[in-house]
Amino acid sequence: MTDSNRAARKAALLQALEQRILIIDGATGSMVQSYQLEESDYRGQRFADYHVDVKGNNDLLSLTKPAVVQEIHAAYLEAGADIIETNTFNATRVAQGDYQLGDVAAEINEAAARLARQVADDYTANNPDKPRFVAGVLGPTPKTASISPDVNDPSYRAITFDGLCKAYSEQVHGLIEGGVELNPADKIGRAKRIDDGRFRYVERVKSSFPRQMRLDGLKVVIDCANGAAHRVAPETLWELGAEVIEIGVSPNGFNINENCGSTHPERAAAAVVEHGAHVGICLDGDADRVILIDETGKVGDGDQFMALMASRWAAEDRLANGALVATVMSNLGLEHFLQGKGLRLERTSVGDRYVVERMREGGFNLGGEQSGHIVMTDHATTGDGLMAGLQFLAEMIRSEKTSSELLNNFEPVPQLLKNVRFSAGQVPLEDAQVQGAIAQAEADLAGQGRLLIRKSGTEPLVRVMAEHEDAQLMERAVDSVVDAVTAAVAP
Numbered sequence: 001m002t003d004s005n006r007a008a009r010k011a012a013l014l015q016a017l018e019q020r021i022l023i024i025d026g027a028t029g030s031m032v033q034s035y036q037l038e039e040s041d042y043r044g045q046r047f048a049d050y051h052v053d054v055k056g057n058n059d060l061l062s063l064t065k066p067a068v069v070q071e072i073h074a075a076y077l078e079a080g081a082d083i084i085e086t087n088t089f090n091a092t093r094v095a096q097g098d099y100q101l102g103d104v105a106a107e108i109n110e111a112a113a114r115l116a117r118q119v120a121d122d123y124t125a126n127n128p129d130k131p132r133f134v135a136g137v138l139g140p141t142p143k144t145a146s147i148s149p150d151v152n153d154p155s156y157r158a159i160t161f162d163g164l165c166k167a168y169s170e171q172v173h174g175l176i177e178g179g180v181e182l183n184p185a186d187k188i189g190r191a192k193r194i195d196d197g198r199f200r201y202v203e204r205v206k207s208s209f210p211r212q213m214r215l216d217g218l219k220v221v222i223d224c225a226n227g228a229a230h231r232v233a234p235e236t237l238w239e240l241g242a243e244v245i246e247i248g249v250s251p252n253g254f255n256i257n258e259n260c261g262s263t264h265p266e267r268a269a270a271a272v273v274e275h276g277a278h279v280g281i282c283l284d285g286d287a288d289r290v291i292l293i294d295e296t297g298k299v300g301d302g303d304q305f306m307a308l309m310a311s312r313w314a315a316e317d318r319l320a321n322g323a324l325v326a327t328v329m330s331n332l333g334l335e336h337f338l339q340g341k342g343l344r345l346e347r348t349s350v351g352d353r354y355v356v357e358r359m360r361e362g363g364f365n366l367g368g369e370q371s372g373h374i375v376m377t378d379h380a381t382t383g384d385g386l387m388a389g390l391q392f393l394a395e396m397i398r399s400e401k402t403s404s405e406l407l408n409n410f411e412p413v414p415q416l417l418k419n420v421r422f423s424a425g426q427v428p429l430e431d432a433q434v435q436g437a438i439a440q441a442e443a444d445l446a447g448q449g450r451l452l453i454r455k456s457g458t459e460p461l462v463r464v465m466a467e468h469e470d471a472q473l474m475e476r477a478v479d480s481v482v483d484a485v486t487a488a489v490a491p
Helices: 003-019 028-034 039-043 058-064 066-078 093-099 102-126 161-178 197-207 232-239 266-275 302-315 332-340 352-362 385-399 432-445 471-489
Strands: 083-085 133-135 219-223 243-247 279-283 290-293 323-327 344-348 366-368 374-376 415-421 449-455 461-468
Touching (some): 028 066, 058 066, 058 093, 058 102, 219 232, 232 243, 243 266, 266 279, 290 385, 302 374, 352 366, 352 374, 415 471, 432 461, 449 471
Antiparallel strands (some): 366 374
């Protein structure tokens, strides 16, 4: 790689950092797990006869399954990431020693960097106005120079400090040779400790609640998913006067979203019924999503909440440009509900980032997802589950209606979603038989329903979703497409 190329990318990175916040990708290891790779996949041809099991050595996939690694990188860039991380979390000589592969550590790092570099460069070439970058990953060491692994010999060390330095130097050299970005640390970002952040947040959230309004007399179940809001959410509700029943407020670092929160509202629903609560509020781990539960224990999704807020704001002449922004996954019943009130539904791709982008482009102030991401730009620039929950409680008090009345704004059109997994390198949606099946299904559903076909942005899945008043017709349409995709990806 030429010095001129490095200099150009460095300049582009510095310019981008001055202009905006750059988004880095997510967990490569979790994505690898979705492929359900076996021992033979990890070995590839090169290590087919290797004397040590290597399943689980994700870093080795940069040599044995490069297409999988690049597909994961591409998925994150397609989802909106600006920076992708190399698949090198355990690629030091020390860590690879667990598989007796220390001698190929340098090769793994260089190969991983080149794979990421190629994907990033391809995306940059297709969209020069949004350059993509590569970050080299240095993971932890399985051996420490400061603690003895032998309880009988506290002075023993499994590795020396110099040994660690050599291992990481080797890794860094490989990453640089492969083409990761080089940039001074002081230009990458900044950090500032805010000791009273929790209290600031509580006051900020409460400021979105109507002045002079209180929650006295309301019994609220709050499920915090053992996540970020496990303290602030109950405190906020209590300070506003509610009687609070807490769930999911004991995080241990491993139990986030575990059988609780917005993705698993069953516990909260049971608690609402058990305690005779007026409403349940379920947040997710990072507290940007909310799912509501009425007094009977019935779960209301984001579509019902958005219908409520859109109609309310429209009646108060507060709904900007007479439209709600939601994704293609929102129920057709929501669209019909809005049309009946003279309002529009602006649909976007799946993901709250696309909702926010459309809201900014069109000057809209209300949007969200069926999954519970609710964005109300009159109050915040992003989704906030607790803030959205407070707006619902305010509607309960203002209208003097029960939560079940407020979460039953429209009858959902029957909806069916099925997924089909495919392998790396396969493009089932380009298959002629699949395209024919899609065209026929669209024709069958025309008039009273819709068909949505899309590739997952995070997993190698084709998602087939349909809505129609006739549930049997809808199921036949979905199954016909699923069968065609399944046949196209069959070995």
